[in-house]
Amino acid sequence: MGNSYGTLFKIHTFGESHGPAIGVVIDGCPAGLPIDETFIQSELTRRKPGQSKITTQRKENDTFKILSGVFDGKSTGTPIAIEIENEDQRSKDYSHLENTFRPSHADYTYEIKYGTRDHRGGGRSSARETAARVAAGAIAKMILGQHGVSCHAFVSQVGDIKAPHYTSLDLSKTEDNIVRCPDAVTAEKMIAMIDQVRLDRDTIGGVITGVIKNSPVGLGEPVFDKLHAELGKAMLSINAVKGFEYGSGFDGITLRGSQHNDEFYADGERIRTRTNHSGGVQGGISNGEDIYFNVAFKPVATIMQDQHTVDKDGNEAIVSGKGRHDPCVVPRAVPIVEAMAALVMVDFLLRAKANKVW
Amino acid sequence: MGNSYGTLFKIHTFGESHGPAIGVVIDGCPAGLPIDETFIQSELTRRKPGQSKITTQRKENDTFKILSGVFDGKSTGTPIAIEIENEDQRSKDYSHLENTFRPSHADYTYEIKYGTRDHRGGGRSSARETAARVAAGAIAKMILGQHGVSCHAFVSQVGDIKAPHYTSLDLSKTEDNIVRCPDAVTAEKMIAMIDQVRLDRDTIGGVITGVIKNSPVGLGEPVFDKLHAELGKAMLSINAVKGFEYGSGFDGITLRGSQHNDEFYADGERIRTRTNHSGGVQGGISNGEDIYFNVAFKPVATIMQDQHTVDKDGNEAIVSGKGRHDPCVVPRAVPIVEAMAALVMVDFLLRAKANKVW
Amino acid sequence: MGNSYGTLFKIHTFGESHGPAIGVVIDGCPAGLPIDETFIQSELTRRKPGQSKITTQRKENDTFKILSGVFDGKSTGTPIAIEIENEDQRSKDYSHLENTFRPSHADYTYEIKYGTRDHRGGGRSSARETAARVAAGAIAKMILGQHGVSCHAFVSQVGDIKAPHYTSLDLSKTEDNIVRCPDAVTAEKMIAMIDQVRLDRDTIGGVITGVIKNSPVGLGEPVFDKLHAELGKAMLSINAVKGFEYGSGFDGITLRGSQHNDEFYADGERIRTRTNHSGGVQGGISNGEDIYFNVAFKPVATIMQDQHTVDKDGNEAIVSGKGRHDPCVVPRAVPIVEAMAALVMVDFLLRAKANKVW
């Protein structure tokens, strides 16, 4: 349980970090969608390890194979299964962890929950699982593209270094640097900080900001499946995420209603709001303005330092990172945030088709 | 769609603010649970309008009727339907809003999504719907009580007035004052601020902190249905919520891994962590420590001031609150946060029963 | 669990035979549908007890109240809750059954499953629950009506008395007699048989044939959610049903492929089949021909005769029907079969909206 996401556009992911393969089955992709395999690969490449000096040096090509659901270059309406083989499995790096619980990892909780676990590289709890989401998200983006909707994300904070508000940035520059912050000056500082943290054999947290542009009005369902509630769940389901806010978010707390409310005005045929503290969502439903949100990531749990812990029998033990790990997770998490946003939006797009009788 | 919550302990809510009744059908409540109707009523009373000078003066008794699923004082395993009549319906208060969109309300988005809406008091988008959640949450709490688990919430911030960290508070004092902050000194300041805001015919935001004590280890499902992801969705589905964080949350961003990691130690038979930046959840699964989180609420959208907006035809219009509204939503939202937390926990408790072969 | 049906057009039923009320919450009804309350009542009246000499004499008016989801005579897109009070509750008729298991009823299985049960009139396992389905089905029929689709059912067999094949009948005559068989001659024989069975203080089984006309091509989903598989589940979920077949059904077994295959031909613009052994469904998807199926009902379990059984402690006991019961269930089950068929069709109609990219 828990390995599926979506109501009409459903994804089912599988796979462990050091098993034969990971992958995803997408059920509910509408028929007739041209499938751009080059784009899927480019998205996977944005997430893959070993892409720059500030990411883990584990080498995975993350090449994928479509097993079903595509015929003559188009989706057929049947499940699209995508498989990504695990190539660079240095499982012996993990043999010392078979009986020991790494601090702030999922080792202990999996052990108690299941009575057993694949300890190699975190097994199912590894962020490697997110490659499957990125592949599925690429297909979701293709559908959104047909409707003119686009999902963007970028690194807006590393440690205490913050980028300006998204409305003053050119989001097309996100891929111009390895930290994926569209503000060149901030990016340089972020890279320097991550480099320093790496040299310190430590890790650091960060924030990714997501922006969804050109959403139709009316996406999201009332009450429990509000658009921002699903976005929140989707983002919080990404490894290392500790918080989610949209629109004014936590900063909205100190505002008064008279400051916070977004007044409506008519912009030609279209009804718009003068401000956007609502973050593009009112009553859980998109209002056509930009949907924007922040996702907080904790510092990566694996550090290259000795830490105190215990083993299965409760005996004291020392662990230290031996594998190849990221000093800061946010640069590689940008495509994951975009993928999850796209999955949420496509699902609501399809659900909205059933809103009215005609 | 969107009016159900839960996987095994499912709730289906219904009802509009000014219709005949609201209510909830609970499907999946295990059989044999003693149903304490007095407790359900006391929970509803904590949420009901008109309970103090800092809440709306709308008068609803919020008395409920159980229509099914309980026999001889115990749950039978069949659906428990609970109905709460709407009594104090001054629908004419809203007749001026039939064609006008209130700023930062759901009027516009519902109109476009459905092509029609019940404009009286927000209809389905009214926070009145949360009474149904509180009734269901009361039953969830009864189940959790049988397992020793308790769900607490309190007001930890109003505007810029903050209470100390929960670990230094006595949560049993939450109900000692009308703002529901267990720290008496802070509570007084909060009440004064809300009073002032009310006099200003304005509204203000706030934060509710939730704490779940004594959770078993192993609740939550990997990948998409992580415990904190479901908690996040549940909280973000409450009206006026703009953000969610758990454990170190957004503050964890600036920490280093060496500071943030929670080292394990053996406390007799039990394995525990020395710190709890993880907020009781690791890899999406409870580790037995306190689960704690913050929920950010925006200032209430209805203010007693003139605001610019447009009507259905895009003509400029002025709206001003005429009904009876809360100057700050957080005091009444405390039982709602607890209810949603309880619903999340019960659902994972039942799901965990299927984790192992034996 | 188990009290919900549907994927996009979802119904959640609740209520026991002798509790305060039964009812249904419909989530996913599209907005803008004119709600004809008179039609809902007429459907309920077709199912209600005491309608003729061949049905139980229990008196229930089965009047209903809509609690939510309808405004100004139209559906709003939010949940439609419908409540039907239980009026004629002679619960004392059942006091002798508190500890005794009636043969071929659900008494024993509920007792073991839940460790407790509402023994009055079968509680949740009573066919009274189907009134909620009929109310929901009435709304489903209204949606189908907007698309020109109609769902018909009639009694095609009572004991060994069979009506001719549906293609030779005028289905508009179904309501012309109390047994709901459109063939007057057969109907008379059926009524006589049921009368005799009643005098014998016994019960008898029967068959209801369902016919769905004017279905669009393309409803039903591949693999597990085939149109006929959902129809089968829906029908088998009705109390007393023992079998389901569609198209050629069990009779198709002895045919050869060369006899059974339905050849295609062009009927103007439309592609049709010359025969319809497929029953309007090919590969689990509607092909535009009539969808037809048979539903087998066993004889009602409650008979007015002494039967041997045991009590909770395994002691031998004698039970005899004392309440007011149907000698044959099929006449009153006709609107239930239609309702379930309509619920299946509406759900697939909405699901089909997401089949193609455009």
Added chain:
Amino acid sequence: MGNSYGTLFKIHTFGESHGPAIGVVIDGCPAGLPIDETFIQSELTRRKPGQSKITTQRKENDTFKILSGVFDGKSTGTPIAIEIENEDQRSKDYSHLENTFRPSHADYTYEIKYGTRDHRGGGRSSARETAARVAAGAIAKMILGQHGVSCHAFVSQVGDIKAPHYTSLDLSKTEDNIVRCPDAVTAEKMIAMIDQVRLDRDTIGGVITGVIKNSPVGLGEPVFDKLHAELGKAMLSINAVKGFEYGSGFDGITLRGSQHNDEFYADGERIRTRTNHSGGVQGGISNGEDIYFNVAFKPVATIMQDQHTVDKDGNEAIVSGKGRHDPCVVPRAVPIVEAMAALVMVDFLLRAKANKVW
């Protein structure tokens, strides 16, 4: 949509007849289950084509690969992905069908539903998909085995040749002959009939009887998810199935209640019924007796004879089977029926864990 089955033990299948591979992702398999790969293979081998003279001569080894969810020979509680490569793809056999609709196949309905289709070998609508179900069913059987529950199926009818009632047969002899009928004399006649049909370049229908032994009391959920309703859906979802009945089934129609009712008696500690017209299910819930049911299969649609049909443009056309096909589907469908029965039972077994508070 429609490619998943189950509530807690969920399977997601994928793959087309002539694509690279088919497979299944199983989500919700409890942890700690010893996975017997030899057994999975033996089940697949029972279903595979080319196994005897009365089945299609298409050669597929149907060897499988487990991609995830198993570690050190045991299930880990995470998704188990199983892949089966397609080997013997003679896609050119199908090139003549690209634009033509085969009678009583899914060609036409897929074309209209999706606007496109993989025409090779039926694509997703091919019975090849059931190999994935058999693999998943093998794992379900392993879980049931731990609880002493067993699922059996056998061919009880081919054309008009019927085997005796299951209670007079030794089900352990089912695999003793190629038609999978445990009665040797009947089996011989069935084989002769299938041989004759094959020589006639035609096909014939049949019945498979399923028997589930040693089910615990209390499996199945009230109202919509009755045990027999799910069994019915599961069976009707298998290619070529036209009908389902359990217990007395369609024969129960002509019985009277006094004949049909199953009286209870105490068999030592256990409460049992003297007869079993209920087919082991009362009120939708297992009562501990044998669960038995019949599944009707139509004659295979592909015949080696010319048939009239139309092409996409409505032009008349002639098609004739050119591939390698089964003259009768039931011998190979026996393991499929068992697999679906096992999937239903495991799902209810896990769901039942949440029935009571303790």
